Amino acid sequence: xxxxxxxxxxxxxxxxxxxxxxxxxxxxxxxxxxxxxxxxxxxxxxxxxxxxxxxxxxxxxxxxxxxxxxxxxxxxxxxxxxxxxxxxxxxxxxxxxxxxxxxxxxxxxxxxxxxxxxxxxxxxxxxxxxxxxxxxxxxxxxxxxxxxxxxxxxxxxxxxxxxxxxxxxxxxxxxxxxxxxxxxxxxxxxxxxxxxxxxxxxxxxxxxxxxxxxxxxxxxxxxxxxxxxxxxxxxxxxxxxxxxxxxxxxxxxxxxxxxxxxxxxxxxxxxxxxxxxxxxxxxxxxxxxxxxxxxxxxxxxxxxxxxxx
Amino acid sequence: xxxxxxxxxxxxxxxxxxxxxxxxxxxxxxxxxxxxxxxxxxxxxxxxxxxxxxxxxxxxxxxxxxxxxxxxxxxxxxxxxxxxxxxxxxxxxxxxxxxxxxxxxxxxxxxxxxxxxxxxxxxxxxxxxxxxxxxxxxxxxxxxxxxxxxxxxxxxxxxxxxxxxxxxxxxxxxxxxxxxxxxxxxxxxxxxxxxxxxxxxxxxxxxxxxxxxxxxxxxxxxxxxxxxxxxxxxxx
Numbered sequence: 001x002x003x004x005x006x007x008x009x010x011x012x013x014x015x016x017x018x019x020x021x022x023x024x025x026x027x028x029x030x031x032x033x034x035x036x037x038x039x040x041x042x043x044x045x046x047x048x049x050x051x052x053x054x055x056x057x058x059x060x061x062x063x064x065x066x067x068x069x070x071x072x073x074x075x076x077x078x079x080x081x082x083x084x085x086x087x088x089x090x091x092x093x094x095x096x097x098x099x100x101x102x103x104x105x106x107x108x109x110x111x112x113x114x115x116x117x118x119x120x121x122x123x124x125x126x127x128x129x130x131x132x133x134x135x136x137x138x139x140x141x142x143x144x145x146x147x148x149x150x151x152x153x154x155x156x157x158x159x160x161x162x163x164x165x166x167x168x169x170x171x172x173x174x175x176x177x178x179x180x181x182x183x184x185x186x187x188x189x190x191x192x193x194x195x196x197x198x199x200x201x202x203x204x205x206x207x208x209x210x211x212x213x214x215x216x217x218x219x220x221x222x223x224x225x226x227x228x229x230x231x232x233x234x235x236x237x238x239x240x241x242x243x244x245x246x247x248x249x250x251x252x253x254x255x256x257x258x259x260x261x262x263x264x265x266x267x268x269x270x271x272x273x274x275x276x277x278x279x280x281x282x283x284x285x286x287x288x289x290x291x292x293x294x295x296x297x298x299x300x301x302x303x304x305x306x307x308x309x
Numbered sequence: 310x311x312x313x314x315x316x317x318x319x320x321x322x323x324x325x326x327x328x329x330x331x332x333x334x335x336x337x338x339x340x341x342x343x344x345x346x347x348x349x350x351x352x353x354x355x356x357x358x359x360x361x362x363x364x365x366x367x368x369x370x371x372x373x374x375x376x377x378x379x380x381x382x383x384x385x386x387x388x389x390x391x392x393x394x395x396x397x398x399x400x401x402x403x404x405x406x407x408x409x410x411x412x413x414x415x416x417x418x419x420x421x422x423x424x425x426x427x428x429x430x431x432x433x434x435x436x437x438x439x440x441x442x443x444x445x446x447x448x449x450x451x452x453x454x455x456x457x458x459x460x461x462x463x464x465x466x467x468x469x470x471x472x473x474x475x476x477x478x479x480x481x482x483x484x485x486x487x488x489x490x491x492x493x494x495x496x497x498x499x500x501x502x503x504x505x506x507x508x509x510x511x512x513x514x515x516x517x518x519x520x521x522x523x524x525x526x527x528x529x530x531x532x533x534x535x536x537x538x539x540x541x542x543x544x545x
Binding site for chain 2: 094096100108130133134135136138
């Protein structure tokens, strides 16, 4: 078991400098997203983000001190995990939720598997799922100015039509902190794409497959507005560019990435159409993360995953 | 008598089936949602274990070696059926919440493991003591796991509100669901390993327990599989 996962995960980052550079770029790319989130949801969003970042960095530091490991908690990976985790939480959650989530993400999901680079699932999303199962009430209650509001996807499921323009440019509707503005997400994603820090294959294939499945099976009289809400709502864009492209938890080769994108699009759409919870894209991602070693086994380019032999 | 007491002590403490031998993980993970469920499951298993140990021990010279597995299963299954009917008649709520895990006691590793490793080689009295010890050890372990998970996951203890009274406490409900069982058992194993205690997952401890990856010389269920295959091989 261990060798199977290790061989697939190893050598995602060739050097430590590369890891650091990518981490720094991710954090820079998240700046517009954070800014939009804090502007839309106010000071609470900032507090949630801060709590989750501090919790991630601190718990990694304490764990590594206790286990007498080399301390790497200040190299930026914990910061990135904290930011990503904070961005996929609602802004009004009580502060113990991001703190507990940060501890779970760094200790259970990353450190117990051998440290950053060796984890199998995306720490921020696993932690989000952990919190979603544990504190489902607090995690699915989206408030704006103190009023509980339905997310665009819930509005649509109940037969209403959410305001699409608002969703793309600046979301006054409910959602996680990172979903505040699709525009900000795209700006961040473009930054990563231009500097070639993420692959363009996975997001493209993912969004393409997702759109097709939603169009085909999304219901009898699905309108263009509905399809676009599906794409721009519920964090699909966020996941496509910031989680599906995470180097450690996605396949290495070109064909591996294509297959990963197809699977991800298919499973997200299935969850979206059949699932009871509309905001369930994170389950799709961690499920596909678990299939990555298998995909790598058959589709990784030669020489990258050769440790097994 | 002394020997019997020693066997009971071994079952509860030094060879605890769940905490040390890591046997019977399926009911351990599945039914420890609450303390009541855990203790109920433990006691039902204990009754079956005592009765089947005694029966198998009494019949140990009668049962031919080649068909001992089917014979054990028949004996265990009859006692499980009795226990199931009793639970259904007198504690229906427990019967409902344990569900399919009551019939599954038939294939519980602890019962078959003790039948093979102990009851088939020792007299009736000692086998009964072994059943009591192992059963109590199982009950204690399941009860404690259930208590812990129920306390943090629902804020109650044996169904009585403890932490819910306190408004600032929010139950971590993942602990009463399936993943919580894995998290709690893993933490337990980690503590055992850290302290160097005897345990099936502990490679560093001085005294080893469980299978030790030595399937041929192990008293647990793996031996059964091994010998059974060998027997079949000889026939072929």
